[in-house]
Amino acid sequence: MNIWIDGRPCDESALPHVWSRCVGAGRANEALRADWQRQFAEIAALGVRYLRFHGVFHDDMFVYRARYGGGFGPDGPLPAPVHTFSYVDKVFDFLLDHGVRPFVELGFMPRDLATKTETVFWWGAHCSPPNDMERWVELVTRSVEHWIGRYGLDEVRQWRFEVWNEPNLVPHFWTGTKTEYFELYERTVRAIKAIDPELKVGGPATSVFVPDDRYKGEVEDRSAAFATAAAEDVDALDWRPVWIEDFIAWCAERELPVDFISTHTYPTDFAYGAGGEAVQITRYADATYDDLTLLRELVRGSAYPDAEIHITEWSTSPSARDFIHDTPFAAAAITRSYLQCATLADSISYWTFTDVFEEGGAGIGPFHGGFGLVNEDGVHKPTFHAFAMLARLGDRALLTTPHGVVTRDSRTSAVSAVFFNYPEEMGGKGVGSATSYAAARSLAGVGPSRRIRHSIGGLEPGTTFLVEVVDWQHGNAAEAWYRLGSPLNLSREQGAYLRGVADSLLRYALTVPADGVLDLDVELAPWAVMSLRQSGCS
Numbered sequence: 001m002n003i004w005i006d007g008r009p010c011d012e013s014a015l016p017h018v019w020s021r022c023v024g025a026g027r028a029n030e031a032l033r034a035d036w037q038r039q040f041a042e043i044a045a046l047g048v049r050y051l052r053f054h055g056v057f058h059d060d061m062f063v064y065r066a067r068y069g070g071g072f073g074p075d076g077p078l079p080a081p082v083h084t085f086s087y088v089d090k091v092f093d094f095l096l097d098h099g100v101r102p103f104v105e106l107g108f109m110p111r112d113l114a115t116k117t118e119t120v121f122w123w124g125a126h127c128s129p130p131n132d133m134e135r136w137v138e139l140v141t142r143s144v145e146h147w148i149g150r151y152g153l154d155e156v157r158q159w160r161f162e163v164w165n166e167p168n169l170v171p172h173f174w175t176g177t178k179t180e181y182f183e184l185y186e187r188t189v190r191a192i193k194a195i196d197p198e199l200k201v202g203g204p205a206t207s208v209f210v211p212d213d214r215y216k217g218e219v220e221d222r223s224a225a226f227a228t229a230a231a232e233d234v235d236a237l238d239w240r241p242v243w244i245e246d247f248i249a250w251c252a253e254r255e256l257p258v259d260f261i262s263t264h265t266y267p268t269d270f271a272y273g274a275g276g277e278a279v280q281i282t283r284y285a286d287a288t289y290d291d292l293t294l295l296r297e298l299v300r301g302s303a304y305p306d307a308e309i310h311i312t313e314w315s316t317s318p319s320a321r322d323f324i325h326d327t328p329f330a331a332a333a334i335t336r337s338y339l340q341c342a343t344l345a346d347s348i349s350y351w352t353f354t355d356v357f358e359e360g361g362a363g364i365g366p367f368h369g370g371f372g373l374v375n376e377d378g379v380h381k382p383t384f385h386a387f388a389m390l391a392r393l394g395d396r397a398l399l400t401t402p403h404g405v406v407t408r409d410s411r412t413s414a415v416s417a418v419f420f421n422y423p424e425e426m427g428g429k430g431v432g433s434a435t436s437y438a439a440a441r442s443l444a445g446v447g448p449s450r451r452i453r454h455s456i457g458g459l460e461p462g463t464t465f466l467v468e469v470v471d472w473q474h475g476n477a478a479e480a481w482y483r484l485g486s487p488l489n490l491s492r493e494q495g496a497y498l499r500g501v502a503d504s505l506l507r508y509a510l511t512v513p514a515d516g517v518l519d520l521d522v523e524l525a526p527w528a529v530m531s532l533r534q535s536g537c538s
Helices: 028-032 034-044 086-097 133-151 178-195 222-230 244-253 287-300 328-340 382-391 437-445 477-483 492-502
Strands: 022-027 050-054 101-106 160-163 200-207 260-264 268-272 278-282 308-314 347-350 396-401 404-408 415-420 450-457 464-470 506-511 518-524 529-534
Touching: 022 028, 022 034, 022 308, 028 034, 028 050, 028 086, 034 086, 050 347, 086 101, 086 133, 101 308, 133 178, 160 178, 160 260, 160 308, 178 200, 178 244, 200 244, 200 308, 222 268, 222 278, 244 260, 244 287, 260 287, 287 308, 287 328, 328 382, 328 415, 328 529, 382 464, 382 529, 404 450, 415 518, 437 477, 464 518, 477 492, 518 529
Parallel strands: 022 050, 022 347, 050 101, 101 160, 160 200, 200 260, 260 308, 308 347
Antiparallel strands: 268 278, 396 404, 404 415, 415 529, 450 518, 464 506, 464 529
């Protein structure tokens, strides 16, 4: 099939599905819930390949129990510590049964191994270095050996093992120093590579880019961010990744393996002003693209030029109470960024796929600004539909524009497309954050509409194409909830109504005429995301 677009032959290029390589979830124990599993089955069907979450070693998974000495098992007294994997096995079995592999975040610290017992989150994560490094190494070793025994070495070689989560955020995710984290990485990577050198290990899993020196030392120096908090034009500052260069240099000096570099690139920041107040900063719409371009250059020019690059958390903001997440504004923003950044990383993991997420406790109300593509009741948000539309794209780009892409599937030759309207009126600004749904709605008036016109030739006459559009008027369940009076507790009838609204996209069909040319002429409302795909192609 020789496809041409707008009168020109197509110069094909690869389009990696970076959006579906990995997605995030809150913590391991939540994956034992039936509603979580129902929602994940839907996400897995969109071609997701890996899932990452916190807490695989948290106490509620019962992997490490140092206080069972004196307890009894089937053969008498049990040694201390005891490593048991029944809960983790249930989670990993479920993922693998759905064709998804774990992207294993090694953390947090079991209480019996924690140097400090202060916790974060509603569920009480322990974020300290280990009180006994040898016990930590034993925990990691026994875990990886167990997974190899259960799933086979060839399978586990496909996994990724990430050492910790956001250790630069002291004391929220790590109570030690930068060097103590690097030492944890060293002992962990050596332990895993001693089991099998082909197992994939990486880090440092740090949070955000910053334009100042607050993370240059062993712990955060908030005074170094005063200028950032006071800056009139934060987008003109020199934003750089946290710890990446130090981590690479430290590992290279000790000849440590680094199979992948991981970090988080939320297009936001919280800088602290001279008065101690936290200043929320929203960066420009192209911040993720520019950050990943810089990160890619740093890695390719480093001692580990072949290291994979995994963005193991990403969203429009890192707040689990940001009402932008529930809106079409987020759908248009993430579609734009994913298409921009498709070739810049090996994965960009959306944080998170579900609102079943309890770091701050359960959400208050069905739409509370949670991260999820799906809310706690299983209602699809506009971002879910954006993911589904991206999933239908082929792996070869035929046409790339600032407002979308036309693709071909190299296996089936099926043609598909996604277009979006991120309004020009935004002037390059990001969508920002909103602490209430009423505040989030203010973007609804930003416009104007955008006309999408393309001629796609070389198609089989009579082929039917399906068009789907999610926008303010279609598939916008949060707005329907708002118009119901924003009830905190839905009746069963209200829940059914919102699920129907969520999936009521604008849908119609187009048929290729006898000349084999499909003339696409669509007026996209502000913030709309549109999918075009051949009928019968999921």
